[in-house]
């Protein structure tokens with residue numbers, strides 16, 4: 258385990274430099290074939306526009322944004338979405354778990370999920386929900402960390418270079 262090569266923190270605001278680095282992480286994941294809402298190729302300005310919207314939600318406390326940095330800058334991230342219907346105040350969606358290819362397979366994905374779970378608990382949330390490409394690397398990670406597999410939705414989204422993919426819905430209780 259090379260935990261000493263990166264650190265995870267929650268950002269309460271995101272500046273232009275951080276948004277730029279997060280855009281690079283997102284673009285790298287799409288280039289690597291990850292189905293994370295965007296088609297390939299993802300232009301830098303579109304990725305920046307996405308992170309600017311996220312930063313606005315973070316400032317409005319509608320989302321929590323966690324990031325990981327290594328010696329080269331931001332290399333991983335995950336979000337908690339709090340902006341849910343008023344009858345679900347105890348819940349958050351976990352979204353956009355992204356690790357740059359340079360930092361993968363060192364435990365960072367797991368560390369980000371664990372940090373998001375802790376953040377959710379600290380924010381008074383007791384139930385987390387997410388979806389991930391069926392049988393993909395992320396789905397394996399969530400199962401390994403104890404998330405409960407609810408079921409699959411065939412043909413839910415497109416892979417970044419085209420072709421349908423199934424998604425799997427997971428949940429986890431984190432306790433208050």
Ligand SMILES: CC(C)(COP(=O)(O)OP(=O)(O)OC[C@H]1O[C@@H](n2cnc3c(N)ncnc32)[C@H](O)[C@@H]1OP(=O)(O)O)[C@@H](O)C(=O)NCCC(=O)NCCS
Nearest residue numbers: 258286291354355356361362363364365366367389394395
């Ligand atoms: C899914 C993703 C976040 C995982 O990130 P990661 O940092 O590689 O995750 P981890 O290192 O915790 O675990 C990944 C694998 O590395 C292994 N690993 C962890 N630490 C290791 C180490 N020190 N040495 C060797 N292997 C290690 C894990 O056991 C796991 O193995 P498995 O895939 O065979 O189950 C990353 O692949 C990614 O960003 N993918 C693209 C975006 C995406 O799909 N996001 C999910 C949206 S729902």
